[in-house]
Amino acid sequence: MDALTPTELRVATMAAAGSTNKQIAQAMFLTIKTVESHLSQTYQKLCITGRTDLAAALDPQTGSQR
Numbered sequence: 845m846d847a848l849t850p851t852e853l854r855v856a857t858m859a860a861a862g863s864t865n866k867q868i869a870q871a872m873f874l875t876i877k878t879v880e881s882h883l884s885q886t887y888q889k890l891c892i893t894g895r896t897d898l899a900a901a902l903d904p905q906t907g908s909q910r
Contacts, residue, residue: 846889855882856890860898 848856851872858868865879872879887894890901 848886848889852882852886852889855879856886856898856902859883859895860902 854872855868858871859865863871865876865883868874869876869879874882883895886898890897892898892901
């Protein structure tokens with residue numbers, strides 16, 4: 845499994861916490877399309893199918909990959 849970049853990790857952590865793509869984009873000064881791209885790459889790297897699987901794929905204590 846490829847490691848997440850710091851930006852992918854931050855986007856994934858925010859998404860797992862319930863933030864919308866628009867909220868993530870505004871908080872990180874990114875476009876919504878860029879957030880979507882980071883999430884797509886994250887799903888591929890973590891071998892998950894979507895946002896609902898993020899919390900289980902990330903360690904909730906540290907926000908890092910399991």
